[in-house]
Amino acid sequence: MRDRGILTERDREIIPQDANNPRRPEIKSRIRKRMDRIEEDLEILEEHEPELAEEFRTRLCAGSEYVALMNVMDDVQKDLEAHRERVENDD
Numbered sequence: 113m114r115d116r117g118i119l120t121e122r123d124r125e126i127i128p129q130d131a132n133n134p135r136r137p138e139i140k141s142r143i144r145k146r147m148d149r150i151e152e153d154l155e156i157l158e159e160h161e162p163e164l165a166e167e168f169r170t171r172l173c174a175g176s177e178y179v180a181l182m183n184v185m186d187d188v189q190k191d192l193e194a195h196r197e198r199v200e201n202d203d
Contacts, residue, residue, distance in 0.1 A: 118146050118147065118150070119143065123142075123143065126139060154168060154169075170182075
């Protein structure tokens with residue numbers, strides 16, 4: 113059996129098709145439940161495997177505001193370190 117993401121193979125077939133498919137509400141409900149479980153899984157990862165939690169967030173949010181925010185935070189950290197070095201060297 114192939115691993116899957118949040119969608120089953122059947123979900124992947126039905127969702128792009130007719131929006132009036134009678135199974136669509138059921139599929140949406142199951143997907144919402146899976147999203148709840150993903151949140152719970154992420155909490156477990158944060159506590160016990162923080163590196164995996166961070167990797168998950170990065171992959172899930174690639175190209176989004178999260179990645180942009182992390183880049184800005186990295187830049188701010190570098191700037192703070194540079195200022196700290198200057199202050200220490202001026203003393």
